[in-house]
Amino acid sequence: MRAYIDMHCDVLTRVWMHRDKDLYKTGSMVDLQRLKAGGCRMQFFAVYMLPVSLKGFSETVFPGDEDYINKNLDIFYHTCKCYPDLLRPVYHPGDLEEKDWEGILGILTLEDGRAMDGRIENLDKFYQKGIRLITLTWNDANCFGAPNSRHTAMMETGLTDFGHQAVERMNELGMVVDVSHLSDGGFWDVAALSRKSKKPFVASHSNCRALNPHPRSMTDGMIRALAQCGGVMGVNFRPEFLTGDVRCKRSKAEDIVRHLRHMINVGGTDCAAIGTDFDGISGRLEIGGPEQMPLLFAELERAGFTETEIEKIACRNVERALKDAL
């Protein structure tokens, strides 16, 4: 079976919501058993920050940001401790070299940098806790900058002063900068800082705007800039982002393949990767979980992708970007 890397899933939040203890077997889309069954080599596990609007609903149910992050990290580390043959954390480039080890490498990410609370020292604190990637914003403005938006002024807003400093600090620390969900203005600021530091950045779960007009997706110019910095973008399996139809609730493997083809046509073979968004998406999905990933690779072969292209999409591009960024 072909090994693959997935740059985004939200299972930690699901497990926290369901008050489950670990990631071995869950009622969600992702768990260790299904990752193993699908051939997953490395899974990025996002700590998805609950939207402020939802939090305000009931403070008794929702913990504070840091408490919440710690609870999510506990789930991950508890799973690593209970299933050491199945899951192991990635902290440094050397951790990617474990050729003889057959388990799943897990990399911790934070979706929404608002927990940094505008303080640079918090980056160091969360780095110490094991977080190796921050998705700078979710769909609300925060201390880093503005989110993607249909409103021109918001979309053109760049990083805040803190956002600039924080991205520089992340590049120094070896914490990957993720532009998925970010405004276009913020994207271009990150690209400029990436060129300066010579550290690649990623769009962990974003698609192509040429195929889907949603502002959450990347323009051809952005794909080229990301590729020139040595970055990668993970194709998101959400039907609305694949088909370009906001009402669409179903997707096929060929929809995913179309975006991967466009990424390669525009940015070259070294920028295309996978960022499923499993447990953050729903609908009638032909590939609806890790165990169905072999279907994607069969579809790529059928569509005429070369073996080298498929290997790069599956693993090599993300491995390379991580080695350069961590």
Ligand SMILES: [Zn+2]
């Ligand atoms: Zn997301």
